[in-house]
Amino acid sequence: MGGFCDLHCHILYGVDDGAQTVEDARALIDGAYSSGTRTICFTPHYNPFRKIDSAGAEETFRTFSAEMKEKYPDLTLCLGAEVLYHQKIADSLSRGACRTLNGTRFVLVEFLPDDDGQYIIQSLESVAARGYTPILAHAERYHSFLGKPKYALSVAEREFPIQLNVRSVTGENGKRVQKFCRLLLKEGAAAVIATDAHDPDYADARLDEGFRAVASRFGPEYATTIFCRMPRILLGLDPNG
Numbered sequence: 374m375g376g377f378c379d380l381h382c383h384i385l386y387g388v389d390d391g392a393q394t395v396e397d398a399r400a401l402i403d404g405a406y407s408s409g410t411r412t413i414c415f416t417p418h419y420n421p422f423r424k425i426d427s428a429g430a431e432e433t434f435r436t437f438s439a440e441m442k443e444k445y446p447d448l449t450l451c452l453g454a455e456v457l458y459h460q461k462i463a464d465s466l467s468r469g470a471c472r473t474l475n476g477t478r479f480v481l482v483e484f485l486p487d488d489d490g491q492y493i494i495q496s497l498e499s500v501a502a503r504g505y506t507p508i509l510a511h512a513e514r515y516h517s518f519l520g521k522p523k524y525a526l527s528v529a530e531r532e533f534p535i536q537l538n539v540r541s542v543t544g545e546n547g548k549r550v551q552k553f554c555r556l557l558l559k560e561g562a563a564a565v566i567a568t569d570a571h572d573p574d575y576a577d578a579r580l581d582e583g584f585r586a587v588a589s590r591f592g593p594e595y596a597t598t599i600f601c602r603m604p605r606i607l608l609g610l611d612p613n614g
């Protein structure tokens with residue numbers, strides 16, 4: 374396999390509440406690379422109610438990815454966004470106010486923690502009706518889903534990929550959240566595990582511990598699919614690259 378692929382992180386510095394400085398971003402990339410990650414998609418937040426500088430993110434991406442490619446020639450870096458769901462999401466995407474993942478038709482969509490489960494499902498369907506495939510960001514963060522996992526299974530049945538945060542899978546966000554993640558993993562309903570790294574803490578961008586935990590409990594084949602192959606497919610890349 375070609376290493377882990379982190380589909381969701383806030384490593385691109387100075388654009389959202391993730392890494393603030395280039396030093397923080399470098400430390401996060403060092404942590405990711407040294408633990409086996411070879412593909413990273415930067416997904417800065419897009420919130421339609423806050424002013425953001427999309428062009429600034431692209432410029433930072435160009436400069437930073439050129440520097441990182443020099444240090445790590447076999448590291449693939451892409452640009453995307455984590456888009457807060459809003460009614461005009463498809464219009465925001467088509468006019469370039471926010472972006473899909475690496476120019477594909479896949480969009481990483483997040484909701485507010487208290488949003489209703491049925492509302493989340495209907496909203497994802499409305500994104501799909503406009504020709505995009507929504508990826509549900511950190512499904513374990515929505516209280517309605519935690520209380521009623523069948524909402525998450527309904528999302529998977531509709532073939533909308535579900536992303537879980539690696540720290541939720543390894544238990545760092547509590548037992549209840551971990552139990553929910555394990556249920557989805559047992560059902561084969563989780564499509565992607567990513568870091569959602571924000572913190573300049575060196576370890577925040579690592580996927581290796583989570584990979585080992587999933588591989589030992591659910592088998593290396595599924596672990597390889599959700600840590601390596603599927604996220605690359607969703608970025609429009611060769612799954613075996």
Ligand SMILES: [Fe+2]
Nearest residue numbers: 381382455569
């Ligand atoms: Fe995020």
